[in-house]
Amino acid sequence: MATVHETLQELRSEYVSEGSDNLARIDRLIGLLEVQADATALEHLHRRFLGLAGSGYTYGFPVVSTLGRQGEQTCASAFHDGRALTTADLAACRGVLGRLREEFERLLAVHALGPWVKRPAPRARTWAAWTWAGREQ
Numbered sequence: 001m002a003t004v005h006e007t008l009q010e011l012r013s014e015y016v017s018e019g020s021d022n023l024a025r026i027d028r029l030i031g032l033l034e035v036q037a038d039a040t041a042l043e044h045l046h047r048r049f050l051g052l053a054g055s056g057y058t059y060g061f062p063v064v065s066t067l068g069r070q071g072e073q074t075c076a077s078a079f080h081d082g083r084a085l086t087t088a089d090l091a092a093c094r095g096v097l098g099r100l101r102e103e104f105e106r107l108l109a110v111h112a113l114g115p116w117v118k119r120p121a122p123r124a125r126t127w128a129a130w131t132w133a134g135r136e137q
Contacts (some may be wrong), residue, residue: 012059016111019104028099037084063103071096
């Protein structure tokens with residue numbers, strides 16, 4: 001049975017590995033908003049950034065949280081006022097997205113090397129394997 005620490009590490013690794021999908025969704029939403037104002041797309045973008053702000057702290061990734069909060073704040077006033085994002089707002093969202101991509105790439109590299117990464121358990125050697133191993137020498 002996995003310990004709480006092992007379970008948390010597995011969840012963190014899963015979160016990091018799913019980051020690129022989440023960022024791709026944010027990218028598509030920004031792209032849609034760059035073409036035309038869309039209240040639904042703005043709401044989804046706001047929620048995506050807000051989700052990263054909360055989940056970053058939950059999983060122990062404060063940079064993700066800080067960047068998510070920046071994106072959320074960029075969208076918040078327009079979302080709550082019912083107006084479209086300005087060109088400057090969209091550029092700010094793109095900037096946040098770029099920094100989030102860099103952070104998730106860094107986290108992927110760290111988590112690929114970390115001790116929490118699932119590795120196949122070493123196979124137990126049976127009596128027959130030991131016997132044959134001795135004959136091959």
